[in-house]
Amino acid sequence: MVRAEQGWSEYWENEGAGGEVFVNARGEKHPALTEFWSGVFKSLPAGSRIIDIASGAGSIYGHLPTNHGFALSAADISAEALVTLESRIPGTTTIVCPADRIPVDDASFDLVVSQFGIEYAGRDAFAEAGRLVAPGGRLVVLAHVRGGYIDSRNKAQLEEAQLVADLRFIDHCLELINAAYSGDATGMQEAEAAFVPVASEIDAGIGRCRQGVHTHLLVGFRQLFERRNRYEKADITGWLEGMRGEVNRAVARLSHMRTAAMSAEDIGVIRDHLEKAGLDEVAIDQFRTPGNAQAVAWRIMASRPL
Numbered sequence: 001m002v003r004a005e006q007g008w009s010e011y012w013e014n015e016g017a018g019g020e021v022f023v024n025a026r027g028e029k030h031p032a033l034t035e036f037w038s039g040v041f042k043s044l045p046a047g048s049r050i051i052d053i054a055s056g057a058g059s060i061y062g063h064l065p066t067n068h069g070f071a072l073s074a075a076d077i078s079a080e081a082l083v084t085l086e087s088r089i090p091g092t093t094t095i096v097c098p099a100d101r102i103p104v105d106d107a108s109f110d111l112v113v114s115q116f117g118i119e120y121a122g123r124d125a126f127a128e129a130g131r132l133v134a135p136g137g138r139l140v141v142l143a144h145v146r147g148g149y150i151d152s153r154n155k156a157q158l159e160e161a162q163l164v165a166d167l168r169f170i171d172h173c174l175e176l177i178n179a180a181y182s183g184d185a186t187g188m189q190e191a192e193a194a195f196v197p198v199a200s201e202i203d204a205g206i207g208r209c210r211q212g213v214h215t216h217l218l219v220g221f222r223q224l225f226e227r228r229n230r231y232e233k234a235d236i237t238g239w240l241e242g243m244r245g246e247v248n249r250a251v252a253r254l255s256h257m258r259t260a261a262m263s264a265e266d267i268g269v270i271r272d273h274l275e276k277a278g279l280d281e282v283a284i285d286q287f288r289t290p291g292n293a294q295a296v297a298w299r300i301m302a303s304r305p306l
């Protein structure tokens, strides 16, 4: 399985610019996220110490006000993500570490934040996040919801990517290409007979879920096949082998995101962790955006008394 800490940007490639979640195809953050994080930062005095856990390339800090004067830290398991973050938000102290073992003292931060991040390190990582909150400080987290908007989209895309792998669709494409370039008419007929029903199953998948690696593969292959007289055989087989890697990465990434997504039961565990860490005013609800019936995130907030 491809792991998030290796080849970070490649791993998160379908999540928009810099591996961010909930951005559009142009890499623009959803306005609801901008409004939410701007609100969190608004009342914070200059000099406040902030840490973003599982920060990736710094999506949350993309919402900071100008001339904020905060002391920023970011922790992520991926060194590659943090190098990108440093280039986008110079002056940030970066810490390469797992989110459930952050090498800083207790109560070091006035604000602890995370967006679609901490939950990748398991439910216990919330105890670690709580440990870092200073007296009078706050914890503010947006986390993946099991069965929510992002998780449902991931589930649909994962099923189609898995279908591509289970039906060995890329092998069928390769057999068709080999037969087409060999000039063997009987071989071509056989390859086509095997290809057509499998391709129609992938087509049906595009009907169920338009976005995803399965669509890119089928649409791309059809174009290459139709225009094959313009290409060398190796161009097409090379593209198909590249797509095999993309399918495997999509299955790994989407499965990983689905495992991170938290149910209502998980939320009970997290509440316990935060309370045991000495935080109070623990408030957890679902974060929704206009026009979306499904929740986008769990909104988890808590504070440590003075």
Ligand SMILES: C[S@@+](CC[C@H](N)C(=O)[O-])C[C@H]1O[C@@H](n2cnc3c(N)ncnc32)[C@H](O)[C@@H]1O
Pocket: 004, 005, 008, 012, 019, 020, 021, 053, 054, 055, 056, 057, 058, 059, 060, 075, 076, 077, 078, 081, 097, 098, 099, 100, 114, 115, 116, 117, 120, 121
């Ligand atoms: C979906 S990305 C979100 C990144 C960023 N917070 C954002 O909103 O764009 C998840 C991030 O969690 C990091 N991650 C995954 N597992 C982790 C772990 N066990 N400890 C720390 N970070 C982890 C990944 O490297 C990745 O940057």
